[in-house]
Amino acid sequence: MNLYRSHTCGELTAKNASEIVKLSGWIYRRRDHGGVIFIDLRDNYGVTQVVFHPESGLIDEVSSLGLESVITVEGTVLKRDDAQINPNMVTGEIEISVNNLQVQSNVESLPWSVIDDSIPEELRLRDRVLDLRTEGQHAMMHFRSDVISTMRNTMTGMGIREFQTPILTASSPEGARDFLVPSRVHPGKFYALPQAPQQFKQMLMVAGFDKYFQVAPCFRDEDPRADRHPGEFYQLDCELSFVEQKDVFNVGEKLMSEVFNAHCPEGAVIDQAPFRQIPYAESMLKYGCDKPDLRNPIEIFDISSVWLESDFAVFKGIVEQGGVVRAIPAKGAGVQPRSWFDKLGKYAQKELRMPAAPGYIVKNEDGTFKGPLVKFLKEEQVQAIFEEAGLTETNDTIFLVAGNEKNVLSPLAALRNKIAADLDMFEKNTFRFAWIVDFPMYEEEDGKIDFSHNPFSKPQGGMDDLLNKKPEDILAQQYDCVCNGYEIASGSIRNADIPSMFKAFEIAGYTKEEVEENFEGMLKTFRLGVPPHGGFAFGIERIIMIMKDETNIRRVIAFPLNGRAKCLLTGAPLEANETQMNELHLRHFNLPEVALD
């Protein structure tokens, strides 16, 4: 018998009655009846009730132990009387009558109770191990492990090998801010932590490995969001040689299907392969964003032109000056009280910072329409708008948003979701996937052309496009995978043609010399014979979040940083001491006082 246990706390049943067993675990709960004491003993596998009777001579000792103390008990498995069986526990048919107790670790005081589910996040992060002991958080970490395991099995099952790539590497100019690591042996020089293994995985393709994947840590110095952990996160990163976009999609769809089918709750509706493909432009029109939540049935549509023939000067003027008017159909919203419309208007103005509350038109019982904008349109025009929206019933409603296209898209996207949420239109227990395809290669801001995504994506028309099209019109073989309103993956077919790579960077304002310098290693390898290749990277934490219906990414990370990128457990980031600073040839200057903490 092992020194600490013969069984775990989750496995003993009536079958084991009268066996002599040894269990080890944490004191979860104690019920002290003076003469007899019950303890729920917990380990990774479950909870077992152990009983101390007066004859054991252990009553005083066990009642002095704090909750969460670690103990080892030895005793006899007793089948409980029928009246005492606890049907809520796997081990509820039995209990252990203890005759030997060994204290492994006594706890004198606890900052908070593991059973209490109302503890604020700040304390959960500070006392992280306690939080990880709670049932929900403990199960979450098991879940994460299982999901990653399925990912690995699925990838290797497709004949794709796992590789490791450097963590100490070179900074690359595009993208988020880098984390820099000062070099001791090269004074004044810095490594960068990889934002993704992008260049290395492409080099592995050049090296002829054909297929690659990695559970890859990625480091980006961005400000956090609820779905974005500051600093570091994991991607299921993949790259494939001699592939077209559809081959990459096949692999991604197989991966998602295996993971979601295996780990989503019973009865969940899961989109199966092949996933819908939505061109970027269509997604922006219908959903106002490039990561639509397709559980929401609402589709936005454009009704700009009708206002040119109307008397409503505001909308007419907006359209004449190149702006747009977009409509959000809201089936049955007319039954909502006036206060709902008012609240929605306030939400739009306050939270979405829209200059005015969205207008709306409601269909009346007698087939006429009401709403402040009705009088500016002919009845046939309103009728036509409702027909286009597929709205035919009394109280069906259309919301209108007008303005410069760039400014209205994100409010439209938010309103679409807000309306659907308020009206309970979201599909439940459902996972809707889509590939967003045909991303623009470039975007223009204040007259400056920049890459809108990955600079190594292949322009759809190759060199021809780069030479002959307006930059804003060039599409890339670039795609995202979205699920339930989250971007869960991004990828592209890469540009393996060196001349068009230079041309692509030139359009974004980079000289040949700059490109040579910044991507020296990759260019050097490309000149040694590069196969056509492409790939993707799925955000592992986000996928787990979605499957568990969590809204905060910290819930799926064992030791997360808080919302201000601090570790409340270790205190990181901390100051370096003088010796370290000297060795690294670093010196502070202009240090703002707040950063010292």
Next chain:
RNA sequence: GGGGAUGUAGCUCAGUUUUGGUUAGAGUGUCGGCCUGUCACGCCGAAGGUCGCGGGUUCAAGUCCCGUCAUUCCCGCCA
């Protein structure tokens, strides 16, 4: 860098607006006592407060004003 929300006992929260006013309450946990069949055991009792911090107004501030800090959500940022 900007905006919103929150901050009262170890923890969760009430009290803060309408109306500033004697000793700031409850639940839970902790500690002490009782209890031989509970399973979130029960009963009795006790301790526990810089009302985030600083300043101001006032005879008087948890409450009003200004500033600041912390946490969180959002915008910017995220090839």
